[in-house]
Amino acid sequence: MSDARILYKFMPYDTLRLQSLIQGYFWFSQISDLNDPWEHQLKWPTQMTFDDFKAFVSHISQLNGHKRREEAIKAILAVAKQSADDQNETLNMQLVKWKENFRELLERPLIFSASAAWNNPLMWAHYCNGHTGFCLGFDSAEILLGEHADDAWYEMTYSDSRVDVIEEIHGNKSPSIEDTDNMVGKALVTKAHWWNYEREYRKLDWEPSKENKIEINYSGLKEVLFGLKVSDESVQTIKSILGIKNPDICYYKVALSKYNNSFLFDRELV
Known part of the structure; x- marks a missing residue:
């Protein structure tokens, strides 16, 4: 379950994302579409006793x-x-x-991901097309509508090793296929330690349909942040789309910190 009050969805600024905001939907992703080649990989023994x-x-x-x-x-x-x-x-x-x-x-479940970290430059570089995109900050309890609205958020575990099959089968006495305490669930919420900057949370759809779109709950959208390199025109376009959906959204532009010696970002109202 998520302990984060606000979760962030990072997006590049492009026609596909603008269309999704206008129509009001996100996507669940297939495992094969994710950017970590070690996603869902278990550690298997070479031989079995x-x-x-x-x-x-x-x-x-x-x-x-x-x-x-x-x-x-x-x-x-x-x-x-x-x-x-x-x-x-x-x-x-x-x-x-x-x-x-x-x-x-x-490979069966679909995944919807968000982050608890809006101020990490790597997130903006990797998921917002080199700081030219934006991110949406939602109340974590109100991010989606429909059948997945009340699905649990799972906080990712970042580890130096994959989930070990032998350890799991000898140590887990009451597994459940949709419980992240078993080796299948653990594999879906465990990533290599070098991804820990993402501070990722996930929702898992265990019974996916052909339609992987999920409806956005705009009343839960609290803030929008724009990358360092986003143009003024792009800012106005996003504000015109989302202002109709929720007039109470706060808008910020990411900025280099002026007040401390860290490499994290600050933000300024726009």
């Missing part, structure tokens, strides 16, 4: 209910009866199969 196999089967069965638990017991007993050579072959084949199944599972 019989104990690992039992733990994995038990872990999966808890995700799928009583019927799967009965199937799990049968699967464990069947492998237990095999010779050592046959057992190793079965375990290696099962490891390959599980890798593929979990890859598909982890």
Whole structure:
């Protein structure tokens, strides 16, 4: 759940984004569209022991209910009866199969991201086309309308290592497929430590439809910030679009700090 009161959506200034503001929608993103190649990648073992196999089967069965638990017991007993050579072959084949199944599972959810940091120059450089874009500051509880309005925000964890499958299956006793306490959920809200400047929060859509647009709640839009290199004309265009949606929005232009020795930004009313 988000502890951040205001979350920011960074956007480049282009026709597509202007059209989305006029029509009042954001997009959920597919995993494959995200900019981190390590997104959703689990740490898998190179080989699996019989104990690992039992733990994995038990872990999966808890995700799928009583019927799967009965199937799990049968699967464990069947492998237990095999010779050592046959057992190793079965375990290696099962490891390959599980890798593929979990890859598909982890690619299923759609993601909507926002940030708790408006004043980091890297965010403006990376997500606002070199400081020529803008960002929208929303009340985190009022950013969306429709079925996803009340979905939880998940704060990203920044780590030096990927989520370890073996550690998870031996250590997690009550997984749930849509719970970020299990290895699937953890993988979706864990990124490498060098992304920590983003201070990212996410909403996850576990049952995506073909339509990945989500309606903006303009009453929750509290402020708009413009990048250092945004033209006056672009500022007026954004203000004319959003002023109709919510006349109480505050508008700021990002500025180099005049009062301290940091490399973070200040902001000035426009």
